Amino acid sequence: MKPLETKLAVSHLVDEKVPLFLWGPPGIGKSSIVRQIAGEKGIGFIDLRLSLLDPTDLRGIPFFDQRARKAVWAPPAFLPDGSEPEGILFLDELNTAAPMVQASAYQLILDRRIGEYTLPEGWAIVAAGNRESDRGVVYRMPAPLANRFVHLEMESDPGQWRRWALSQGIDASIVGFLSARPDALFLFDAKSSHRSFATPRSWEYVDKVIQSTPEAELLMPLIAGAIGEELAAEFLSWRAAASELPDLDAILRGEDAVVPENPNALHVLASMIVRRIDRESPKEVLESLLAYLMKLPPEFSVMVVKELQHEGVLLEKCENFKVWIRKFAHLLA
Structure with a gap:
């Protein structure tokens, strides 16, 4: 799919909050297109690299709530906190993350929540990554995670x-x-x-x-x-x-x-x-x-x-x- 057609398709799916995975070789502008869409719509944009996280980082850190007398999870600060009602959570290079980190993203991508955290209603999830044939360090995406996305492949024009x-x-x-x-x-x-x-x-x-x-x-x-x-x-x-x-x-x-x-x-x-x-x-x-x-x-x-x-x-x-x-x-x- 050419860049302009890709941009139009991504824009439509962002409006409908449909999880999307954008495939393509390195350097063709996958992240730039998603960032442009957020800018043109005037909504928030968070670029999150799961390859830099441990499996527990996405879920948050547990702590003991003395008032409630139970352990609760503190959500990470890098996830949308609702201060911006709409936006795009961009999971770039998702398939370079370790399998355990990808697994921790299952619930966030499909159910829009993980642990004690819930993704604000106006936020869409878009992921991107290089193909296995692109000489990058990638992990094969598990079928349960792949099935949670609409997949688009982008090419240069x-x-x-x-x-x-x-x-x-x-x-x-x-x-x-x-x-x-x-x-x-x-x-x-x-x-x-x-x-x-x-x-x-x-x-x-x-x-x-x-x-x-x-x-x-x-x-x-x-x-x-x-x-x-x-x-x-x-x-x-x-x-x-x-x-x-x-x-x-x-x-x-x-x-x-x-x-x-x-x-x-x-x-x-x-x-x-x-x-x-x-x-x-x-x-x-x-x-x-x-x-x-x-x-x-x-x-x-x-x-x-x-x-x-x-x-x-x-x-x-x-x-x-x-x-x-x-x-x-x-x-x-």
């Missing part, structure tokens, strides 16, 4: 990641490179012994490395530490070839600007345009942009227009759009 990256201001060279090499968004081989590999999460790290403006001699080892040496070398070579770009401001002012011949540069330029233009861009800017797009190779021109339309930019109201349509209509079928 280069097109959806590109649109997200543009909205978040990810460096244009990264977006451009992954537009040219969509397979490089996620390169995880469970049989490989390499410690660094490309995932959506590690590409975010590459963006942070670039934004930190390290010394030239540090750029390669830092990026290699995020996505691996071979891919880092390819990305930096590609980035260097795409470094000579026309002045985007001049393009948007309607001034004459050269069209790059290097496909790498065209990918970066397309990413820069889509990140720069939005629904509030003046009509005269859009007219200038369309005039320039008609000079680009057809596949790049169509890609930019489709991306802008997906973002709600009303190019159709421009006079130059009619000319653009006549020129590239045969590619839109």
